[in-house]
Amino acid sequence: MHQQLRQDEVRSPPPAVLARDLVKDFGDTRAVDGVSLAVPAGTIYGLLGPNGAGKTTTLRMLLGIIDPSSGTRRVLGHDRPIDAAPEVGYLPEERGLYPAMMARDAIAFVGALRGLPMAEGRRRADALLTEYGLGDWARKPIRTLSKGMAQTVQLLGTLVHRPRLIVLDEPFSGLDAINQARLEEMIRGQARDGATIIFSTHVIAHAERLCERIAIIAGGKVAFEGSVDAARGRLRPIVRLCTRAHDGPWRAAIPAGARREGRSWVFELPESGPEPLLRALIDGDAGIETLAIERPGLHDAFVAIAGDAAAAAMGSQEAAE
Structure with a gap:
């Protein structure tokens, strides 16, 4: 048994990023x-919380941009x-490109900051722009691009040196629906x-x-860390x-x-499960027209975990964009 456990540990890869008790004053x-x-x-991991919750400071500590007051991190x-x-x-989170640079040069320049030669960066920039159907942007100066286009160019600069770890701070902020969908597909592709x-x-x-x-972060603390399914699982269907x-x-x-919504009753599924509920409804001649069991969404889980105040702050920030 002990030998088997050691073999399992060997097969389990270490986390890409590990943080323990990070504090920043x-x-x-x-x-x-x-x-x-x-x-x-190899996963897509989200830090979720309202502005001011400590997300950006956490990311900067993980990357070594600032040092923690205490705690450890491994990247x-x-x-x-x-x-x-x-x-x-x-x-x-603070975007910034040189306005006079052409898009391909801006992408190559960001890659050069990570050690990628400019010539190779330009070649990869052209390939990335073409891959995402943006080839006609290559020689356009940044100042001529819309905010969403410029943000996409900066994102491609983040990817051009083919990093193993990609860290994006509020990447969707200020983007319209089309550019948000494009960014989501880029993230999935990476x-x-x-x-x-x-x-x-x-x-x-x-x-x-x-x-x-x-990780759900509120007031500088992690209120929940785990899978999205586990967060939803905190609530009953x-x-x-x-x-x-x-x-x-x-x-x-x-x-x-239970509460009424129009002609429907809405309530949490009893712990006994759906079968006893169905049996009682049928035996009691309820005359079931529709019965749906819905899994709680992440929004409901967030409210339950982080509280109404954090959820209200998130909603007002989203509405303000």
Whole structure:
């Protein structure tokens, strides 16, 4: 048994990023308060929380841009994140490209900052722009591009040196629906090619569509870390029931906390499961017209885990964009 356990450990790859008890103080303000997380290699991992929750500070500590006040982090096997820099692509929340540069040169320049020769960077930039159907952008100056186009160019600069780890800080901020969809597909494509992607966001829908694992951060603390399914699993499934009968013995099967939405009853699935509920409804002559069991979404899980205040802050920030 002990030999088998050791073999399993050997087969299990180490996390691409590992953080233990990260704390960051700015004067008397504690921006990050004991964040721990493990990002499996080859996954899409989301840091989810409202602006000001500590997501950006956490990412900067993971990358070695700033040092933690306490705690440890390990990136791609390196205890000093700066040693992993050639294998990391980083898109900061604050965007910035030289306006006079052509798009292909801007992409190559960002790659050169990670050690990629400019000539090779231009070749790869042309290939990336063509791959994503943007070949006609190659020789356009950055100043002539829309905000979404310029942000896409900067993202391609993040990818041009073919990093093993890609870190994107609020990458969807300010993008229209078309560019958001393009970015989501880019992220999925990089994951298919074996890269590990970490991105921060205050938009739950992006995390729900893309992420395998998430960390919910609120007030500088990790309120939840694990799979999206595990987050949803914190809540019981929801039953939506519409019956022909308005009253009868079947009503005893409806929990006391059930609410009405139009003609439907809405309530949590009882712990006993759907079979006893169905039996009671049928035996009680409820006359079932429709019965649907719905899995809670990540938004509902976020509210349950982080609280109403954090969810309200997320909603107002999303609406303001």
